[in-house]
Amino acid sequence: MTCDLSTDLGPLGLxxxxxxxxxxxxxxxxxxxxxxxxxxxAIVTKTLTLEPRAGNPPPRLQETPSGLLNSIGLQNVGxxxxxxxxxxxxxxxxxxxxxxxxxxxxxxxxAVVERLEAGALExxxxxxxxxxxxxxxxxxxxxxxxTARVVRGVRRVTQRPLFVKLTPNVTDxxxxxxxxxDEGATGLTAVNTFLGMEIDLERSRPRFGRVGAGLxxxxxxxxxxxxxxELARSLDCPLIGAGGIVTARDAAAFMMAGATAVQxxxxxxxxxxxxxALVTELATFAEARGLARIRDLVASLExxxxxx
Amino acid sequence: xxxxxxxxxAAPDRAPAGGPLGxxxxxxxxxLRNQRxxxxxxxxxxxxxxxxxxPRPGQFVSLVLESGVxxxxxxxxxxxxxxxxxxxxxxxxxxxxxxxxxxxxxxxxITRRMAALVPGANIGLLGPLxxxxxxxxxxxxxxxxxxxxxxxxxxxxxxxxxxxxxxALVYGAxxxxxxxxxxxxxxxxxxxxxxxGARGRRGTVLDVLDGLRLEAPTVMACGPxxxxxxxxxxxxxxxxxxxxxxxxxxxxxTGLCGGCAIPAAGKPPDFLWACRxxxxxxxxxxxxxxxxxxxx
Ligand SMILES: Cc1cc2nc3c(=O)[nH]c(=O)nc-3n(C[C@H](O)[C@H](O)[C@H](O)COP(=O)(O)OP(=O)(O)OC[C@H]3O[C@@H](n4cnc5c(N)ncnc54)[C@H](O)[C@@H]3O)c2cc1C
Ligand SMILES: Cc1cc2nc3c(=O)[nH]c(=O)nc-3n(C[C@H](O)[C@H](O)[C@H](O)COP(=O)(O)O)c2cc1C
Ligand code: FES
Numbered sequence: 001m002t003c004d005l006s007t008d009l010g011p012l013g014l015x016x017x018x019x020x021x022x023x024x025x026x027x028x029x030x031x032x033x034x035x036x037x038x039x040x041x042a043i044v045t046k047t048l049t050l051e052p053r054a055g056n057p058p059p060r061l062q063e064t065p066s067g068l069l070n071s072i073g074l075q076n077v078g079x080x081x082x083x084x085x086x087x088x089x090x091x092x093x094x095x096x097x098x099x100x101x102x103x104x105x106x107x108x109x110x111a112v113v114e115r116l117e118a119g120a121l122e123x124x125x126x127x128x129x130x131x132x133x134x135x136x137x138x139x140x141x142x143x144x145x146x147t148a149r150v151v152r153g154v155r156r157v158t159q160r161p162l163f164v165k166l167t168p169n170v171t172d173x174x175x176x177x178x179x180x181x182d183e184g185a186t187g188l189t190a191v192n193t194f195l196g197m198e199i200d201l202e203r204s205r206p207r208f209g210r211v212g213a214g215l216x217x218x219x220x221x222x223x224x225x226x227x228x229x230e231l232a233r234s235l236d237c238p239l240i241g242a243g244g245i246v247t248a249r250d251a252a253a254f255m256m257a258g259a260t261a262v263q264x265x266x267x268x269x270x271x272x273x274x275x276x277a278l279v280t281e282l283a284t285f286a287e288a289r290g291l292a293r294i295r296d297l298v299a300s301l302e303x304x305x306x307x308x
Numbered sequence: 309x310x311x312x313x314x315x316x317x318a319a320p321d322r323a324p325a326g327g328p329l330g331x332x333x334x335x336x337x338x339x340l341r342n343q344r345x346x347x348x349x350x351x352x353x354x355x356x357x358x359x360x361x362x363p364r365p366g367q368f369v370s371l372v373l374e375s376g377v378x379x380x381x382x383x384x385x386x387x388x389x390x391x392x393x394x395x396x397x398x399x400x401x402x403x404x405x406x407x408x409x410x411x412x413x414x415x416x417x418i419t420r421r422m423a424a425l426v427p428g429a430n431i432g433l434l435g436p437l438x439x440x441x442x443x444x445x446x447x448x449x450x451x452x453x454x455x456x457x458x459x460x461x462x463x464x465x466x467x468x469x470x471x472x473x474x475x476a477l478v479y480g481a482x483x484x485x486x487x488x489x490x491x492x493x494x495x496x497x498x499x500x501x502x503x504x505g506a507r508g509r510r511g512t513v514l515d516v517l518d519g520l521r522l523e524a525p526t527v528m529a530c531g532p533x534x535x536x537x538x539x540x541x542x543x544x545x546x547x548x549x550x551x552x553x554x555x556x557x558x559x560x561x562t563g564l565c566g567g568c569a570i571p572a573a574g575k576p577p578d579f580l581w582a583c584r585x586x587x588x589x590x591x592x593x594x595x596x597x598x599x600x601x602x603x604x
Pocket of ligand 1: 368388392393395396397411415416419420456459460555556557587
């Protein structure tokens with residue numbers, strides 16, 4: 001039996017639930033053959049800001065046990081160069097394009113989306129959760145009020161599906177998610193990276209210039225899975241799971257906990273073809289279990305919505 | 309150490325093509341030989357599939373010790389998550405067989421495990437990646453290598469020799485024991501420098517360069533970035549065009565993550581991505597002062 005991999009994120013239909021995570025796949029148009037990008041359920045761009053950004057001074061990376069700390073700082077070419085240099089190549093690939101949007105103010109978020117409205121793309125993912133920038137990033141994503149303000153501003157300029165990417169670095173992730181949905185967000189992506197740090201013992205100082213950096217990779221998978229479960233228990237909206245996903249078993253666990261789709265981030269650095277390979281592996285996984293439709297896996301965890 | 313006829317040193321059938329760089333590929337490499345060639349320095353000879361673009365001198369491959377192309381299940385506790393980049397130190401293609409040579413210093417978790425690889429083992433490779441050294445440049449070409457930075461210059465020197473190009477080599481290391489044997493170095497004009505004075509001149513490659521009576525319009529260097537900065541300055545002062553192969557800690561090695569930023573000249577705070585815009589860069593495109601002042 002073949003498994004129907006198609007799924008829906010609200011109004012956005014996907015051929016399968018697998019996409020790349022923002023920031024670990026370039027703009028999405030790099031290496032279409034090596035990555036076999038055309039088979040993905042959707043392609044998510046690097047977070048785009050109004051102007052180009054240089055990002056943080058090196059060092060920007062530190063490997064940790066089964067994980068990676070990064071302090072990239074949203075280096076990107078800016079929305080104008082993205083539209084001119086990347087979108088048509090992305091468009092030539094089949095999958096829907098989700099533009100990841102960032103900004104230092106609610107106004108910048110809206111301005112970026114306004115510029116992107118002219119482009120042929122399907123949806124937005126608002127990155128209110130980057131731990132590596134002084135303004136915007138976490139300071140928005142940690143406050144229900146600020147998150148609401150960003151979403152409200154963006155909703156005024158677009159009818160397209162809108163996903164808000166949440167930070168796990170909060171006491172109550174559900175409150176932030178609810179604030180986003182109340183302002184018209186279509187769904188939520190969870191999670192962005194966990195704040196962590198490393199100390200350079202030889203020099204007796206922090207490894208990263210901003211001290212804190214974002215932890216990702218298999219090390220965070222159980223933490224991220226728990227956030228999806230928390231969101232799914234309380235909110236009724238499409239969820240996109242991210243955090244340490246490498247294999248079909250990982251993806252299936254996120255889907256059972258309530259994710260409709262999944263993103264592969266850090267694993268792509270090790271194997272750029274990993275997201276595409278996951279599409280096939282997910283089908284194999286589902287077929288081995290006699291699953292006719294992958295969407296039947298979503299939120300199938302027994303007792304998901306029961307109060308403990 | 310005696311000099312043996314090594315496949316990795318034979319003349320390539322087909323010199324690496326010019327023209328646009330192709331897309332890299334994932335493939336596996338079979339270990340044919342893995343041996344210590346100097347203190348802490350090893351040579352790994354791999355059988356690789358006869359497909360895809362051959363690497364050009366200056367390009368690198370990125371490896372995981374787990375064999376095969378697909379790595380469906382990353383076992384976190386068994387090894388580092390990220391690939392490790394290594395310059396192509398030699399490449400031959402003959403009668404439908406390809407051999408890839410890497411020269412590596414055993415400095416950490418992966419490179420220590422690499423030293424234990426035995427013939428018959430398989431490792432996972434991704435490449436060829438990054439920018440190559442330009443070959444159509446004025447001669448003679450002065451190659452300058454420091455420590456493990458000699459690796460890409462071996463393949464570069466071999467390629468230049470095959471094409472009958474004039475070049476000379478300046479090679480330095482901290483200790484003589486850490487140096488490749490003379491018989492494994494490319495070309496006929498070779499100057500050595502060691503900080504312990506065991507081989508060649510006591511001092512650094514810069515000391516050799518300062519005493520050098522050779523007009524070289526082109527310089528190509530690989531080594532620690534402090535050395536590259538000095539070589540860049542030395543070249544600029546003599547009006548020589550200088551190309552450097554830089555190192556940074558890589559996340560992906562493929563231009564997907566932005567982890568490998570090094571300071572770009574001219575317009576601070578801009579950065580170059582060492583893996584995609586490099587590793588071979590015109591020396592003047594790098595902001596050496598900002599780099600030397602940084603933590604890397
Ligand atoms: C383009 C490129 C080409 C390279 N070519 C060669 C080559 O031909 N031969 C060779 O021996 N090495 C080469 N290197 C360096 C090599 O990639 C590192 O030595 C290797 O990744 C270390 O891995 P490890 O797991 O053994 O060390 P780890 O356990 O990860 O680290 C050990 C120590 O090395 C440092 N380190 C780790 N990675 C790097 C790096 N990329 N640059 C500088 N320091 C690092 C760490 O900070 C730590 O102090 C190259 C690097 C680049 C970027
Ligand atoms: C190097 C790197 C860069 C990232 N850049 C972005 C970014 O620009 N925008 C964003 O929303 N998330 C960014 N992230 C977070 C990832 O999209 C993802 O949410 C997180 O890494 C968890 O998933 P993973 O464990 O599969 O990597 C980045 C992560 C890494 C490792
Ligand atoms: S290492 Fe990822 S972009 Fe260079």
